[in-house]
Amino acid sequence: MNRRQFIFRSLALTLAASTGYAVYQHQSLQGSDNAAVLVLDALLPAVLMGALPADMAAQQLSLAQTRDDVLQFLAYLPHSQQQQLQQLFELLQQDLARLALTGQWLQLADLPLPARLDLLFSWRDSYFSLLQQAFSGLRELIYAAFYGQPQHWLSLQYSAPEFNL
Amino acid sequence: MKNLIADGVSAGWSYLDASTLTADKHFEADVVIVGSGAGGAMAAEQLSLAGFKVILLEMGALYEGKDFKQQERWAYPALYQDGAGRKTLDQSIGILQGRTVGGSTTVNWTTSIRTPENTLDYWRAEFGSDFTSENLAPYFQQAEQRLNIHPWPVPPNSNNDKLRQGCEALGWQYTVINRNVSGCANLGYCGMGCPINAKQSMLVSTIPAAMQAGAMLISRVSARELKWQHGQVQSLVAVPVDSYFHADFKIKLSFKAKHYIVAAGAIGSPALLLRSKVPNPSGRLGKHTYLHPSVISGALFEETIAGHSGAPQSIYSDQFVWPSNGQAGFKLEVPPLHPVLMATKLTGLAQSHAALMQQFNQLQVVIALLRDGFHPDSQGGTVLLSDNGEPVVDYPISDYLWQGVQTAYLAMAELQFAAGAKSVLPIHQDAELYRSWQHARQAIQALPLQRYRATLASAHVMGGCNMSADPAKGVVNLSGRHHQLENLSVFDGSVLPTSLGANPQLTIYALVSVFTDRLRTLLSA
Numbered sequence: 001m002n003r004r005q006f007i008f009r010s011l012a013l014t015l016a017a018s019t020g021y022a023v024y025q026h027q028s029l030q031g032s033d034n035a036a037v038l039v040l041d042a043l044l045p046a047v048l049m050g051a052l053p054a055d056m057a058a059q060q061l062s063l064a065q066t067r068d069d070v071l072q073f074l075a076y077l078p079h080s081q082q083q084q085l086q087q088l089f090e091l092l093q094q095d096l097a098r099l100a101l102t103g104q105w106l107q108l109a110d111l112p113l114p115a116r117l118d119l120l121f122s123w124r125d126s127y128f129s130l131l132q133q134a135f136s137g138l139r140e141l142i143y144a145a146f147y148g149q150p151q152h153w154l155s156l157q158y159s160a161p162e163f164n165l
Numbered sequence: 166m167k168n169l170i171a172d173g174v175s176a177g178w179s180y181l182d183a184s185t186l187t188a189d190k191h192f193e194a195d196v197v198i199v200g201s202g203a204g205g206a207m208a209a210e211q212l213s214l215a216g217f218k219v220i221l222l223e224m225g226a227l228y229e230g231k232d233f234k235q236q237e238r239w240a241y242p243a244l245y246q247d248g249a250g251r252k253t254l255d256q257s258i259g260i261l262q263g264r265t266v267g268g269s270t271t272v273n274w275t276t277s278i279r280t281p282e283n284t285l286d287y288w289r290a291e292f293g294s295d296f297t298s299e300n301l302a303p304y305f306q307q308a309e310q311r312l313n314i315h316p317w318p319v320p321p322n323s324n325n326d327k328l329r330q331g332c333e334a335l336g337w338q339y340t341v342i343n344r345n346v347s348g349c350a351n352l353g354y355c356g357m358g359c360p361i362n363a364k365q366s367m368l369v370s371t372i373p374a375a376m377q378a379g380a381m382l383i384s385r386v387s388a389r390e391l392k393w394q395h396g397q398v399q400s401l402v403a404v405p406v407d408s409y410f411h412a413d414f415k416i417k418l419s420f421k422a423k424h425y426i427v428a429a430g431a432i433g434s435p436a437l438l439l440r441s442k443v444p445n446p447s448g449r450l451g452k453h454t455y456l457h458p459s460v461i462s463g464a465l466f467e468e469t470i471a472g473h474s475g476a477p478q479s480i481y482s483d484q485f486v487w488p489s490n491g492q493a494g495f496k497l498e499v500p501p502l503h504p505v506l507m508a509t510k511l512t513g514l515a516q517s518h519a520a521l522m523q524q525f526n527q528l529q530v531v532i533a534l535l536r537d538g539f540h541p542d543s544q545g546g547t548v549l550l551s552d553n554g555e556p557v558v559d560y561p562i563s564d565y566l567w568q569g570v571q572t573a574y575l576a577m578a579e580l581q582f583a584a585g586a587k588s589v590l591p592i593h594q595d596a597e598l599y600r601s602w603q604h605a606r607q608a609i610q611a612l613p614l615q616r617y618r619a620t621l622a623s624a625h626v627m628g629g630c631n632m633s634a635d636p637a638k639g640v641v642n643l644s645g646r647h648h649q650l651e652n653l654s655v656f657d658g659s660v661l662p663t664s665l666g667a668n669p670q671l672t673i674y675a676l677v678s679v680f681t682d683r684l685r686t687l688l689s690a
Contacts, residue, residue, distance in 0.1 A: 050519030069238065075409040076248030080551055117515055124594060124617075132617040133256045140250070140509045147504035147522070148238030156525040158473060158504055160235040161352055163360035 035089040036074075040067045040142075042108035046116035047142050051152070062152070069145035081137075088134050101131075166361055168230045169373045170266070170382070178376040182227065183386035183405040189417045194220040194381070195688065197401055197422040199388040199437060202268020203673040204657030205428030206367035206375070207308075211681045213378035217688065220381045220420065221372070224406060224433070225265035227384045229368050233358030237505035240357035244272050246432075254549065254559040257616035258458055261624045262430060264410060265358075266384055267368035269430070270670060273624075274355050274477040274501065275344040275364055277314040278667040279305050280675070283487050287539055292662045293634025294643060301675050308674035312345040312365040319351055322475025324499045327466070327529045329480045331580035337484040344476065345670075353474045353501055387412040389554070391425060391441040391653065398425045398653050412555075424652045424688060427630075428677075431455075431659035435548040435629035436556035438640070444649035450640050451548035453631055454558050455664035456623035457534040460495075460570050461510055462577035463521075464586035465598070470529045472502030485576055486536055486666045493543060493569025495533040496666060497577065502530055510620055512594055521590075531581060533573030538628065538663030540565055545664075548629050558626070567614035570621075574612070578605040592620040625669050630659040645680035656680050 044063050045052070052059045074082055091097035092108060099105055102119050111119070123135040146152055153159060174180045196212050198205045201223040209221045228243060241249035244265040251260040263269035280301065288294035308314065321329060321341075332339035349363040362369045376382055388403045389412065401420040407413045427434045435451035443450070482497040500506065507528065511521050521528070537543045546560030562570075578589045582602040589605050590598045593612050599605035612618070633639025636648040641660055647653040656677045658669050665672055 047514055048519075050516035051522065073242065073248055073250075076242045077250055078247055078551075078555055078557070079411065079553065080555075080557075081247075081250075081252075120514060129255060129617070136617060137256065139514065143508040143518070144237075144241075144250075144505045147508040148236070150236070153504060155523050156504060158525055160473075161354065161360075163233070163235060 035093040036071060036086065037067065039089045039092050039108060040070055042111075043116060043120070043138065044142060046113045047120070047139065048146055049113060049117075051146065051155070062146075065149060066142065066145045069148060070141045073141065073145065085137065166230050168232070169362070169369055170227060170229055170376065173373055173376055179379070179381035180227070180376070181381070181383045183383050183403070183418060184407070184413075186405060186416050186418070189419070191419045191421070192220055194218045194420070194422045196220075196424045196426060197420045198222065198426040198428055199401070200268060200428035200430060200433065200657060201266050201367060201372060201382070202263065202428065202430060202657065203270050203367065203670050204677045205426065206267065206270070206371040207674055207677045208426055208428065208656050208681045209375040209380050210371035210378075211678065212685065213375040213380040215685050215689075218379065219375060220383065220422070221375065222386050222388055222403060223266050223268075223382070223384045224387050224410065224429070225263070225384065227266045227382070228358060229266070230360065230362050233360045235352075235354045235357055235360065237357065237503055240272070241505070244358060253546065254557045255616065257562070258456060258560055258621040258623055260456070260558070260626060261622065262432070262626060266382065267366045267372060270366035271358055271368050272356050273366075273670060275346055276478045276481070276498070276668040277309070277312070277343045277345050277671045280672040281486070281666050284663065284665050284667075288662050292632065292638060294632070294662070295634075296643075296676075301679070304675035304678045305671065307678055308671060309343075312370060312674070313347040314343050314345045314365075314671065316341050317344045317476055317479045319476065319479075321479040322353070322472065323468070323470045324472030324502060324529050325476070325478065325480040327464070327470070327581065327584040328482060328497060328499050328531060331584035332482050332484065334583040335580065337482055337580070339480055339482040342479050342481055344479070349476065351475050353477055355477050356501055356503070383418075385410075386418060388429065388437050389440060391437065391443065393441065393443065393650055393653075396649065396651050398650055401425060424654065424684065426654045426656050428655070428657040430657055431626040431629050432548055432556050432558060434655055434657055434659040436550060436554070438630065439548065439550055440554050443647065443653070445640070446649070447633075447637055447639060449631055449638070451629050453538065453544055453662070454546040454548055454560065454629045455538045455627040455661070456546065456558070456560060457625040457627075457664050458537065458560070458562065458566060459535065459622050459624070460533045460573045460577070461592035461620055461622065462531050462533075462574060462581060463511065463590040463592060464529045464531075464581035465524055465527050465588045465590075466529055466586055467527070469526050470502075471526050472499070472529060477501035485533075485572070491540070492572060493540070493566050494536045494666065495569055495573045495576075496536065497580070498532055498534065500530055500532055502528060510592055510622070512590070512592055512596065512620065529581065529586065531577045532622075533577055534625070535566055535569045535573065536664055536666040537566065542566075545628055562616060562621075570619055571609065571612070571614055574609045575606060578602065578609060594618045625658070625664070627658045627661040627664050627669060630655040631662040632660040633662065644683040645677070646684075654680065654684060
């Protein structure tokens with residue numbers, strides 16, 4: 001466990017303890033391999049409200065492509081940042097840790113979209129710098145992946161010149 | 166359109182992509198240069214033309230002319246450090262820094278400014294520098310001629326023109342920017358690599374010239390350690406990088422040279438020297454790293470701005486760079502407006518963010534680059550190494566700089582309203598779209614000055630191996646030579662003793678030309 005992982009785990013532990021769930025430390029940190037997919041699939045429809053195409057099929061395609069682009073991009077980040085994000089994704093998939101981080105027993109995907117947004121805003125406004133970092137980091141990854149795709153430029157009336165494409 | 170280096174390689178120039186190696190390899194040369202950006206490539210050309218056998222190392226990949234795609238989703242992972250996601254240690258400041266053959270010159274916005282007089286004065290007073298505008302003038306001229314640096318003769322795009330209009334309305338100073346371009350088509354995609362070889366980056370100028378003169382270019386290689394003893398560097402050890410540009414330790418490249426030039430940028434150069442545990446009696450190695458921390462202000466106009474189109478930077482204002490009250494000064498410029506860059510910097514989530522993005526072409530953006538390093542409460546950041554030796558900059562923001570942030574928000578909003586904005590949005594988590602200057606002024610004065618609330622970015626990393634006449638106050642001397650290791654030099658923005666208060670490429674070209682002149686004499690002796 002590197003320093004950042006340790007800090008994140010300690011943060012979750014502190015939050016868990018403060019809510020009376022100190023047993024958190026006995027939970028395994030080996031979350032499911034697809035923790036990132038599950039968390040992104042839950043957060044993307046909330047973060048991208050108002051930007052997604054209206055057509056349901058196009059919307060699903062757009063969400064899947066954005067999630068895949070986020071996952072592909074992660075490999076370019078420094079290992080420490082990758083590990084920090086992975087840890088966040090895994091914690092959000094674990095019941096007690098999620099309760100500590102979100103105040104919710106429900107899986108992220110079972111929360112209504114406004115509640116998912118409220119969760120992100122609560123991170124933004126948290127006193128814990130790691131939660132503030134999680135807010136800005138996830139937000140940046142999601143918007144970069146979404147607006148990097150030319151099919152999402154239509155509503156912006158933006159087009160790029162086509163040298164070498 | 167030609168791919169100059171690929172064509173040259175076909176004709177026999179010496180080039181290696183280190184990631185293709187399957188076994189360890191040893192190289193020998195007169196001079197090994199780590200980094201192919203503004204410093205390393207300028208030195209490579211001048212030393213190669215003088216007859217020295219040069220090997221030029223670059224961590225990034227070789228992309229040029231026909232390879233460049235005008236899409237951020239291609240350009241950022243391919244051409245920038247950490248896919249343009251580089252951040253300071255606490256992730257409060259984003260850092261845009263090139264990582265490709267040609268370094269940041271391949272992706273910069275072409276702004277070319279001579280070192281400000283006040284900055285040179287400060288270096289003379291505080292660091293015993295002997296550089297003046299007069300004695301540097303021949304070196305500025307040489308670089309300006311070499312890279313066709315000239316005032317941009319085309320009318321500014323609307324994004325820049327609003328900066329001009331605001332300055333005119335308020336009686337503030339502004340300048341038409343000098344750019345290093347030849348045959349520029351005014352596309353606006355400088356930050357993704359010039360697809361028509363118009364930008365006179367190192368990629369189309371000094372690197373091909375150096376290779377034509379016999380220099381070897383090795384891309385996708387990460388310099389890990391300088392082996393030294395008895396005051397001399399003995400060798401350099403490097404490894405290839407993987408497809409995501411992370412060091413891959415399975416294969417080793419070793420280099421032996423008469424002289425070693427480190428030019429890996431103001432994060433990479435101190436990191437290499439720190440990993441190598443070079444002597445550091447001044448204690449300044451990896452310290453005093455400056456960023457020109459930049460604050461952002463968006464504005465919505467009735468008319469179309471389309472800030473993605475046209476030369477990204479053609480106007481700047483120095484109205485506030487050198488305030489007489491001792492407060493932190495800042496330079497006003499504009500950035501190019503492309504979807505990813507904007508979407509990631511604009512505040513808001515969900516509908517509020519989407520609504521802003523839908524006004525993308527009416528959006529105008531000003532940035533204020535804070536001049537750091539000239540005040541006891543602005544002593545910059547520190548380059549730290551992770552457990553696996555990778556660098557990160559720890560940059561605490563002092564109250565002194567926060568005061569500059571607030572003043573900058575105010576100045577940008579006033580300017581944007583003066584230029585006719587219908588609303589202004591300081592890029593800060595607690596700010597809203599303000600519809601009048603009066604309202605904006607009141608609201609900005611109440612914004613909390615805290616990390617993560619204000620969105621901060623940097624495109625200029627400087628310092629960390631500062632030059633100084635006195636070995637007690639610097640890492641290298643006034644010729645870029647390491648104070649303790651005889652055959653080691655640092656030739657890049659990390660030698661700057663402070664930030665500049667101006668975009669750094671032309672300063673680096675000129676200083677490195679001075680350094681290279683002196684090194685050439687030394688090596689020829």
